[in-house]
Amino acid sequence: MADKGVDGGRGRRPGVVKQQRGNSPQRFYYVLALVVVVGGLFIVRAARQPKVRANVTTAPITPTQAEGYLMGNPNAPVQILEFADFECPACGNFSVITEPDVRSRIVNAGLASYRFFDFPLPMHKNTMAASNAAACAADQGKFWEMHDQLFRNQPEWNTEATDSPKKIFLGYAKGLGINTDTWEKCFDDQTHQPRIMANQAEGIRRKVQSTPTFVIGTRQIPGGMSYDVFKAYVDSAAKEAPAAPKPDTTTKKATPQ
Amino acid sequence: MTRRQILALLAVVGICIALYLTLYKYGVIGVLSCSIGSCETVNTSQWSMLFGIPIAGWGLGAYAALLVLAMVGSTEAREGSVAIARMLVALAGFSVLFSGWLTYLELFVIHAICIWCVTSAVLWVVIFTLCLADLRAVSRASS
Numbered sequence: 001m002a003d004k005g006v007d008g009g010r011g012r013r014p015g016v017v018k019q020q021r022g023n024s025p026q027r028f029y030y031v032l033a034l035v036v037v038v039g040g041l042f043i044v045r046a047a048r049q050p051k052v053r054a055n056v057t058t059a060p061i062t063p064t065q066a067e068g069y070l071m072g073n074p075n076a077p078v079q080i081l082e083f084a085d086f087e088c089p090a091c092g093n094f095s096v097i098t099e100p101d102v103r104s105r106i107v108n109a110g111l112a113s114y115r116f117f118d119f120p121l122p123m124h125k126n127t128m129a130a131s132n133a134a135a136c137a138a139d140q141g142k143f144w145e146m147h148d149q150l151f152r153n154q155p156e157w158n159t160e161a162t163d164s165p166k167k168i169f170l171g172y173a174k175g176l177g178i179n180t181d182t183w184e185k186c187f188d189d190q191t192h193q194p195r196i197m198a199n200q201a202e203g204i205r206r207k208v209q210s211t212p213t214f215v216i217g218t219r220q221i222p223g224g225m226s227y228d229v230f231k232a233y234v235d236s237a238a239k240e241a242p243a244a245p246k247p248d249t250t251t252k253k254a255t256p257q
Numbered sequence: 258m259t260r261r262q263i264l265a266l267l268a269v270v271g272i273c274i275a276l277y278l279t280l281y282k283y284g285v286i287g288v289l290s291c292s293i294g295s296c297e298t299v300n301t302s303q304w305s306m307l308f309g310i311p312i313a314g315w316g317l318g319a320y321a322a323l324l325v326l327a328m329v330g331s332t333e334a335r336e337g338s339v340a341i342a343r344m345l346v347a348l349a350g351f352s353v354l355f356s357g358w359l360t361y362l363e364l365f366v367i368h369a370i371c372i373w374c375v376t377s378a379v380l381w382v383v384i385f386t387l388c389l390a391d392l393r394a395v396s397r398a399s400s
Contacts, residue, residue, distance in 0.1 A: 028262045028331075035266055039273030046277060046286045123295065207303050209367050210295070222368065 066202035068115035069134075069143045071107055078112035078237040081215040083119040083203040086130035086150045087158050088211045094224035095151035101227040112216075112234055116147065117199040119211050125159045128196070133169040135192030136183045137176065145176045259336065260391045264345065265327035267384050271320035274377050278313030282306075299371035304362050312359065316377060319352050323384065339399055342392040349385035356381045 068081060080102075084091040107114045118131040130150050137146035149172040150157075157165040166187065173183045186192070203213070206220065213222045216230075217237025258266075280286045281300060299305065305312055326348065330341040356378035363370050 028258055028265075031258070032262075032266060032269060035269045035273075039269065039276075043273060043277050043280065043286075046290065047280060121295065209303070210369055 066117070066198040068117040068199055068202075069138060069147075070113060070115050071103070071144060072113040073110055074113050076107075076110055076113040078217050078234050079215075080106075080112050080114045080234070081117060082114065082212055083117045083199075083206075083208045083214075084212040085119050085121045085124055085127050086134065086147075087124035087127035087154065088121065089154065090224050091212045092151045092154045094212050095148065098224065098227050098230060102230055105227075106231065106234055111238065116143075117202055118196045119200055119203040119208055119213070120196065121211065126157055126162070126165045129165050129169065129187075130157070131196045132187055132190055132192060133165075133172070135195060136186035137173060137178055138192075139186060140178050140182070142176050142178055146172060146178075149176065259331060260387050260394070261327045261331040261336070261345075264384060264387055264391070265324055265331060267380060267387075268320050268324035268327055271377060271380050271384075272317060272324065274373055274380070275313045275316035275320055278373055279311050279317055282311035282313060295369035296371040296373060299363055299367055299369050299374060304359070304367065315355075316352075319348065323348055323352075337395050337399055339392070339395050342388070342395045345388040346385070346392050349381060349388040352381045353378075353385045 084095075102114070106112050118134075120127040120131055134143055134146045134150060137143055150169075153168075153172070155161060157168040162168065169187070170180060170184065173180050206213075206215070208220075208222075210222050212224055213220065214225075214230075214233075215221075216233040217240055219233060219237065221233060277286065278300060282305065300313075307315060323345070326341055326345050329335055330338055330345065335341055356374075359374060360378050363374065
Protein backbone atom coordinates (compact mmCIF):
# COMPACT_ATOMS: atom_id res chain seq x y z
CA MET A 1 0.00 0.00 0.00
CA ALA A 2 3.03 2.28 0.17
CA ASP A 3 2.86 5.08 -2.31
CA LYS A 4 5.93 4.55 -4.47
CA GLY A 5 4.67 7.00 -7.05
CA VAL A 6 5.65 10.14 -5.21
CA ASP A 7 9.26 10.15 -6.16
CA GLY A 8 10.63 11.67 -3.02
CA GLY A 9 12.26 14.58 -4.82
CA ARG A 10 14.33 12.54 -7.22
CA GLY A 11 13.82 13.70 -10.80
CA ARG A 12 10.61 15.52 -9.97
CA ARG A 13 9.45 18.26 -12.26
CA PRO A 14 7.52 21.10 -10.63
CA GLY A 15 3.85 21.14 -11.52
CA VAL A 16 3.81 17.54 -12.68
CA VAL A 17 2.46 15.16 -10.16
CA LYS A 18 2.51 11.48 -10.84
CA GLN A 19 1.30 9.60 -7.83
CA GLN A 20 2.22 6.23 -9.20
CA ARG A 21 4.43 4.78 -11.83
CA GLY A 22 4.02 1.33 -13.23
CA ASN A 23 0.49 1.42 -11.86
CA SER A 24 -1.87 -1.01 -13.50
CA PRO A 25 -5.43 0.30 -13.82
CA GLN A 26 -6.63 -3.19 -14.66
CA ARG A 27 -5.43 -4.50 -11.32
CA PHE A 28 -7.35 -1.77 -9.55
CA TYR A 29 -10.53 -2.51 -11.48
CA TYR A 30 -10.19 -6.25 -10.78
CA VAL A 31 -9.89 -5.59 -7.04
CA LEU A 32 -12.74 -3.06 -7.18
CA ALA A 33 -14.94 -5.58 -9.00
CA LEU A 34 -14.05 -8.22 -6.42
CA VAL A 35 -15.03 -5.93 -3.51
CA VAL A 36 -18.29 -5.01 -5.25
CA VAL A 37 -19.15 -8.67 -5.92
CA VAL A 38 -18.30 -9.83 -2.38
CA GLY A 39 -20.21 -6.91 -0.80
CA GLY A 40 -23.14 -7.38 -3.17
CA LEU A 41 -23.37 -11.11 -2.47
CA PHE A 42 -23.33 -10.46 1.28
CA ILE A 43 -26.18 -7.96 1.02
CA VAL A 44 -28.24 -10.11 -1.36
CA ARG A 45 -27.77 -13.10 0.94
CA ALA A 46 -28.84 -11.01 3.96
CA ALA A 47 -31.90 -9.69 2.12
CA ARG A 48 -32.97 -13.22 1.11
CA GLN A 49 -32.86 -14.57 4.64
CA PRO A 50 -36.16 -14.84 6.44
CA LYS A 51 -37.07 -11.58 8.12
CA VAL A 52 -37.92 -13.33 11.34
CA ARG A 53 -36.42 -16.35 13.01
CA ALA A 54 -37.89 -19.76 12.39
CA ASN A 55 -39.70 -20.00 15.70
CA VAL A 56 -41.47 -16.68 15.23
CA THR A 57 -44.79 -16.38 13.52
CA THR A 58 -45.78 -13.27 11.63
CA ALA A 59 -49.13 -12.92 13.29
CA PRO A 60 -50.74 -9.50 12.95
CA ILE A 61 -50.21 -7.10 15.82
CA THR A 62 -53.04 -5.11 17.25
CA PRO A 63 -52.13 -2.36 19.70
CA THR A 64 -54.87 -3.31 22.12
CA GLN A 65 -53.03 -6.56 22.83
CA ALA A 66 -50.13 -4.68 24.38
CA GLU A 67 -51.29 -5.03 27.93
CA GLY A 68 -48.23 -6.73 29.40
CA TYR A 69 -48.62 -8.99 32.41
CA LEU A 70 -50.13 -7.31 35.41
CA MET A 71 -49.10 -7.67 39.03
CA GLY A 72 -50.88 -5.76 41.78
CA ASN A 73 -53.80 -3.40 41.79
CA PRO A 74 -54.37 -1.87 38.32
CA ASN A 75 -55.82 1.22 40.02
CA ALA A 76 -52.79 1.82 42.24
CA PRO A 77 -51.60 5.45 42.22
CA VAL A 78 -48.42 4.66 40.31
CA GLN A 79 -48.05 2.47 37.26
CA ILE A 80 -44.78 0.69 36.59
CA LEU A 81 -43.99 -0.89 33.25
CA GLU A 82 -40.98 -3.08 32.65
CA PHE A 83 -39.71 -3.85 29.14
CA ALA A 84 -37.41 -6.84 29.39
CA ASP A 85 -35.87 -9.69 27.48
CA PHE A 86 -35.87 -13.04 29.27
CA GLU A 87 -32.39 -13.82 27.99
CA CYS A 88 -30.84 -10.46 28.87
CA PRO A 89 -28.42 -10.84 31.82
CA ALA A 90 -29.15 -7.33 33.17
CA CYS A 91 -32.88 -8.16 33.23
CA GLY A 92 -32.04 -11.39 35.07
CA ASN A 93 -29.98 -9.51 37.64
CA PHE A 94 -32.76 -7.02 38.26
CA SER A 95 -35.32 -9.80 38.56
CA VAL A 96 -33.27 -11.78 41.06
CA ILE A 97 -31.74 -8.94 43.11
CA THR A 98 -34.12 -5.96 43.12
CA GLU A 99 -37.52 -7.20 42.02
CA PRO A 100 -38.33 -9.26 45.15
CA ASP A 101 -38.15 -6.05 47.22
CA VAL A 102 -40.15 -4.13 44.62
CA ARG A 103 -42.88 -6.74 44.83
CA SER A 104 -43.06 -7.00 48.58
CA ARG A 105 -42.52 -3.36 49.52
CA ILE A 106 -44.09 -1.48 46.63
CA VAL A 107 -46.54 -3.65 44.67
CA ASN A 108 -47.91 -5.70 47.56
CA ALA A 109 -48.08 -2.52 49.66
CA GLY A 110 -50.48 -1.09 47.08
CA LEU A 111 -48.17 1.76 46.11
CA ALA A 112 -47.94 0.74 42.48
CA SER A 113 -49.06 -1.74 39.86
CA TYR A 114 -46.42 -3.57 37.82
CA ARG A 115 -46.69 -4.70 34.23
CA PHE A 116 -44.12 -6.81 32.42
CA PHE A 117 -43.78 -6.31 28.67
CA ASP A 118 -41.79 -8.74 26.54
CA PHE A 119 -39.07 -6.94 24.62
CA PRO A 120 -37.27 -9.86 22.92
CA LEU A 121 -33.99 -8.83 21.33
CA PRO A 122 -33.18 -10.53 18.03
CA MET A 123 -29.66 -11.55 18.99
CA HIS A 124 -30.99 -13.74 21.79
CA LYS A 125 -32.07 -16.88 19.97
CA ASN A 126 -33.97 -18.48 22.85
CA THR A 127 -35.69 -15.42 24.23
CA MET A 128 -38.77 -15.72 22.02
CA ALA A 129 -39.24 -19.31 23.18
CA ALA A 130 -38.90 -18.08 26.77
CA SER A 131 -41.54 -15.40 26.18
CA ASN A 132 -43.81 -18.09 24.75
CA ALA A 133 -43.14 -20.35 27.74
CA ALA A 134 -44.13 -17.55 30.13
CA ALA A 135 -47.19 -16.57 28.08
CA CYS A 136 -48.43 -20.17 28.08
CA ALA A 137 -47.84 -20.36 31.84
CA ALA A 138 -49.95 -17.20 32.17
CA ASP A 139 -52.91 -19.15 30.75
CA GLN A 140 -52.81 -21.19 33.93
CA GLY A 141 -52.19 -18.24 36.22
CA LYS A 142 -48.48 -18.96 36.59
CA PHE A 143 -46.87 -16.18 34.57
CA TRP A 144 -44.86 -14.68 37.41
CA GLU A 145 -43.78 -18.10 38.68
CA MET A 146 -42.49 -18.99 35.21
CA HIS A 147 -41.00 -15.49 34.86
CA ASP A 148 -38.99 -16.06 38.03
CA GLN A 149 -37.86 -19.53 36.96
CA LEU A 150 -36.70 -18.22 33.59
CA PHE A 151 -34.70 -15.34 35.01
CA ARG A 152 -33.30 -17.32 37.92
CA ASN A 153 -32.06 -20.12 35.66
CA GLN A 154 -30.98 -18.13 32.59
CA PRO A 155 -27.60 -19.94 32.25
CA GLU A 156 -29.43 -23.29 31.88
CA TRP A 157 -31.38 -22.35 28.76
CA ASN A 158 -29.80 -19.30 27.13
CA THR A 159 -28.27 -19.25 23.64
CA GLU A 160 -24.88 -20.35 24.95
CA ALA A 161 -26.38 -23.32 26.80
CA THR A 162 -28.74 -24.89 24.28
CA ASP A 163 -30.35 -24.72 20.85
CA SER A 164 -33.60 -26.29 22.03
CA PRO A 165 -34.73 -24.88 25.36
CA LYS A 166 -38.23 -26.41 25.27
CA LYS A 167 -37.32 -29.45 27.39
CA ILE A 168 -35.90 -27.19 30.08
CA PHE A 169 -39.01 -24.97 30.04
CA LEU A 170 -41.19 -28.06 30.22
CA GLY A 171 -39.27 -29.05 33.35
CA TYR A 172 -40.03 -25.66 34.91
CA ALA A 173 -43.71 -26.02 33.96
CA LYS A 174 -43.87 -29.44 35.66
CA GLY A 175 -42.17 -28.07 38.75
CA LEU A 176 -44.73 -25.27 38.94
CA GLY A 177 -47.64 -27.70 38.78
CA ILE A 178 -48.74 -26.51 35.35
CA ASN A 179 -50.82 -28.84 33.16
CA THR A 180 -48.03 -29.72 30.78
CA ASP A 181 -50.22 -31.08 27.96
CA THR A 182 -52.04 -27.77 27.67
CA TRP A 183 -48.83 -25.81 28.13
CA GLU A 184 -47.01 -27.84 25.49
CA LYS A 185 -49.76 -27.40 22.92
CA CYS A 186 -49.80 -23.66 23.59
CA PHE A 187 -46.00 -23.50 23.33
CA ASP A 188 -45.82 -25.54 20.10
CA ASP A 189 -48.65 -23.58 18.47
CA GLN A 190 -47.07 -20.28 19.57
CA THR A 191 -50.56 -19.27 20.58
CA HIS A 192 -49.43 -16.07 22.27
CA GLN A 193 -47.03 -14.87 19.62
CA PRO A 194 -49.28 -11.91 18.72
CA ARG A 195 -49.37 -10.84 22.36
CA ILE A 196 -45.57 -11.01 22.64
CA MET A 197 -45.12 -9.08 19.41
CA ALA A 198 -47.63 -6.49 20.58
CA ASN A 199 -45.72 -6.07 23.84
CA GLN A 200 -42.53 -5.63 21.87
CA ALA A 201 -44.24 -3.15 19.52
CA GLU A 202 -45.30 -1.13 22.54
CA GLY A 203 -41.65 -0.93 23.59
CA ILE A 204 -40.59 0.16 20.12
CA ARG A 205 -43.32 2.79 20.13
CA ARG A 206 -41.94 4.10 23.40
CA LYS A 207 -38.43 4.17 21.92
CA VAL A 208 -37.10 1.57 24.34
CA GLN A 209 -33.43 1.25 23.49
CA SER A 210 -32.13 -1.27 25.94
CA THR A 211 -33.34 -3.88 28.38
CA PRO A 212 -34.48 -3.64 31.02
CA THR A 213 -36.23 -0.30 30.61
CA PHE A 214 -38.74 0.88 33.20
CA VAL A 215 -41.56 3.34 32.96
CA ILE A 216 -42.43 4.61 36.42
CA GLY A 217 -45.23 7.13 36.33
CA THR A 218 -44.24 9.65 33.69
CA ARG A 219 -40.55 8.76 33.62
CA GLN A 220 -38.81 6.29 31.37
CA ILE A 221 -35.62 4.90 32.89
CA PRO A 222 -33.27 2.62 30.98
CA GLY A 223 -31.21 0.03 32.83
CA GLY A 224 -31.44 -1.89 36.08
CA MET A 225 -31.18 -0.08 39.39
CA SER A 226 -31.07 -0.66 43.12
CA TYR A 227 -34.21 -0.83 45.21
CA ASP A 228 -33.53 2.56 46.79
CA VAL A 229 -33.29 4.30 43.43
CA PHE A 230 -36.37 2.44 42.20
CA LYS A 231 -38.32 3.46 45.29
CA ALA A 232 -37.23 7.09 44.82
CA TYR A 233 -38.75 7.05 41.33
CA VAL A 234 -41.96 5.52 42.69
CA ASP A 235 -42.17 8.16 45.43
CA SER A 236 -41.57 10.88 42.89
CA ALA A 237 -44.33 9.47 40.66
CA ALA A 238 -46.68 9.14 43.62
CA LYS A 239 -46.39 12.88 44.25
CA GLU A 240 -47.67 13.46 40.73
CA ALA A 241 -50.65 11.14 41.29
CA PRO A 242 -53.52 11.05 40.50
CA ALA A 243 -52.08 12.38 37.27
CA ALA A 244 -50.04 9.20 37.00
CA PRO A 245 -50.44 7.94 33.44
CA LYS A 246 -52.11 4.87 32.14
CA PRO A 247 -49.81 2.39 30.40
CA ASP A 248 -50.29 3.86 26.96
CA THR A 249 -49.59 7.49 27.74
CA THR A 250 -46.54 9.27 26.42
CA THR A 251 -43.54 9.26 28.69
CA LYS A 252 -40.55 11.46 29.04
CA LYS A 253 -36.97 10.45 29.67
CA ALA A 254 -35.75 10.28 33.21
CA THR A 255 -33.09 12.41 34.68
CA PRO A 256 -30.85 10.38 36.95
CA GLN A 257 -31.38 11.02 40.62
CA MET B 258 -2.28 0.99 -6.57
CA THR B 259 -2.48 4.74 -5.84
CA ARG B 260 -3.77 6.18 -2.63
CA ARG B 261 -6.89 7.40 -4.34
CA GLN B 262 -7.56 3.97 -5.79
CA ILE B 263 -7.25 2.54 -2.28
CA LEU B 264 -9.66 5.26 -1.12
CA ALA B 265 -12.09 4.18 -3.85
CA LEU B 266 -11.87 0.58 -2.64
CA LEU B 267 -12.46 1.63 0.96
CA ALA B 268 -15.41 3.73 -0.23
CA VAL B 269 -16.95 0.64 -1.83
CA VAL B 270 -16.46 -1.31 1.41
CA GLY B 271 -18.16 1.56 3.27
CA ILE B 272 -20.99 1.65 0.74
CA CYS B 273 -21.62 -2.05 1.36
CA ILE B 274 -21.79 -1.53 5.15
CA ALA B 275 -23.98 1.59 4.88
CA LEU B 276 -26.27 -0.04 2.30
CA TYR B 277 -26.65 -3.10 4.52
CA LEU B 278 -27.69 -0.96 7.52
CA THR B 279 -29.95 1.26 5.38
CA LEU B 280 -31.75 -1.76 3.93
CA TYR B 281 -32.20 -3.06 7.46
CA LYS B 282 -33.70 0.26 8.52
CA TYR B 283 -36.18 0.13 5.63
CA GLY B 284 -37.12 -3.46 6.48
CA VAL B 285 -35.55 -5.14 3.44
CA ILE B 286 -33.16 -7.04 5.70
CA GLY B 287 -34.90 -8.61 8.66
CA VAL B 288 -32.16 -9.54 11.10
CA LEU B 289 -28.74 -7.92 11.29
CA SER B 290 -25.74 -10.18 11.43
CA CYS B 291 -24.29 -8.96 14.70
CA SER B 292 -21.94 -11.32 16.53
CA ILE B 293 -20.62 -8.55 18.82
CA GLY B 294 -22.72 -5.82 20.43
CA SER B 295 -26.36 -4.89 20.02
CA CYS B 296 -26.83 -3.72 16.44
CA GLU B 297 -30.62 -3.74 16.65
CA THR B 298 -30.63 -1.66 19.80
CA VAL B 299 -28.50 0.99 18.11
CA ASN B 300 -30.28 0.86 14.76
CA THR B 301 -33.72 1.12 16.27
CA SER B 302 -32.80 3.93 18.66
CA GLN B 303 -34.07 7.46 18.25
CA TRP B 304 -30.62 8.50 17.03
CA SER B 305 -30.75 6.13 14.07
CA MET B 306 -32.60 8.75 11.99
CA LEU B 307 -31.57 12.28 11.05
CA PHE B 308 -33.99 14.62 9.24
CA GLY B 309 -36.16 11.64 8.36
CA ILE B 310 -33.33 9.70 6.76
CA PRO B 311 -31.54 6.78 8.43
CA ILE B 312 -28.04 7.66 9.67
CA ALA B 313 -26.79 4.79 7.53
CA GLY B 314 -28.37 6.54 4.53
CA TRP B 315 -26.30 9.65 5.24
CA GLY B 316 -23.26 7.39 5.51
CA LEU B 317 -24.16 5.87 2.16
CA GLY B 318 -24.18 9.36 0.64
CA ALA B 319 -20.82 10.23 2.20
CA TYR B 320 -19.20 7.01 0.97
CA ALA B 321 -20.70 7.54 -2.50
CA ALA B 322 -19.27 11.09 -2.58
CA LEU B 323 -15.90 9.69 -1.49
CA LEU B 324 -16.05 7.08 -4.26
CA VAL B 325 -16.83 9.71 -6.91
CA LEU B 326 -14.04 12.03 -5.69
CA ALA B 327 -11.53 9.18 -5.43
CA MET B 328 -12.40 7.85 -8.90
CA VAL B 329 -12.26 11.29 -10.53
CA GLY B 330 -9.05 11.99 -8.64
CA SER B 331 -7.57 8.75 -9.94
CA THR B 332 -7.86 9.75 -13.60
CA GLU B 333 -4.64 10.80 -15.28
CA ALA B 334 -5.88 14.35 -15.77
CA ARG B 335 -6.66 14.87 -12.10
CA GLU B 336 -4.33 12.60 -10.19
CA GLY B 337 -2.33 15.58 -8.95
CA SER B 338 -5.30 17.79 -8.22
CA VAL B 339 -4.87 19.62 -4.93
CA ALA B 340 -8.52 20.73 -5.04
CA ILE B 341 -9.70 17.12 -5.05
CA ALA B 342 -7.26 16.29 -2.24
CA ARG B 343 -8.71 19.13 -0.18
CA MET B 344 -12.28 18.01 -0.85
CA LEU B 345 -11.32 14.48 0.20
CA VAL B 346 -9.83 15.75 3.44
CA ALA B 347 -12.89 17.92 4.14
CA LEU B 348 -15.32 15.06 3.48
CA ALA B 349 -13.31 12.52 5.48
CA GLY B 350 -12.67 15.00 8.31
CA PHE B 351 -16.36 15.77 8.69
CA SER B 352 -17.19 12.07 8.54
CA VAL B 353 -14.63 11.23 11.24
CA LEU B 354 -16.17 13.84 13.54
CA PHE B 355 -19.70 12.65 12.78
CA SER B 356 -18.72 8.99 13.35
CA GLY B 357 -17.02 10.01 16.59
CA TRP B 358 -20.23 11.64 17.78
CA LEU B 359 -22.22 8.53 16.87
CA THR B 360 -19.76 6.30 18.72
CA TYR B 361 -20.07 8.57 21.76
CA LEU B 362 -23.88 8.17 21.60
CA GLU B 363 -23.52 4.39 21.39
CA LEU B 364 -21.17 4.20 24.37
CA PHE B 365 -22.63 6.77 26.73
CA VAL B 366 -26.26 7.41 25.74
CA ILE B 367 -27.66 4.29 24.08
CA HIS B 368 -25.34 1.99 26.07
CA ALA B 369 -25.08 -0.44 23.19
CA ILE B 370 -22.49 -0.97 20.49
CA CYS B 371 -23.17 -1.78 16.86
CA ILE B 372 -20.15 -3.54 15.37
CA TRP B 373 -21.04 -2.34 11.84
CA CYS B 374 -21.16 1.29 13.03
CA VAL B 375 -17.84 0.91 14.83
CA THR B 376 -16.32 -0.68 11.71
CA SER B 377 -17.54 2.28 9.67
CA ALA B 378 -16.07 4.73 12.20
CA VAL B 379 -12.69 2.98 12.06
CA LEU B 380 -12.93 2.95 8.26
CA TRP B 381 -13.40 6.73 8.25
CA VAL B 382 -10.33 7.19 10.45
CA VAL B 383 -8.25 5.12 7.99
CA ILE B 384 -9.76 7.05 5.06
CA PHE B 385 -9.04 10.38 6.74
CA THR B 386 -5.40 9.37 7.36
CA LEU B 387 -5.02 8.39 3.70
CA CYS B 388 -6.65 11.65 2.58
CA LEU B 389 -4.23 13.67 4.72
CA ALA B 390 -1.28 11.77 3.26
CA ASP B 391 -2.70 12.34 -0.22
CA LEU B 392 -3.10 16.09 0.37
CA ARG B 393 0.42 16.31 1.72
CA ALA B 394 1.86 14.44 -1.26
CA VAL B 395 0.02 16.37 -3.97
CA SER B 396 0.64 19.72 -2.25
CA ARG B 397 4.35 18.99 -2.00
CA ALA B 398 4.53 17.73 -5.57
CA SER B 399 2.71 20.67 -7.08
CA SER B 400 4.65 23.34 -5.20
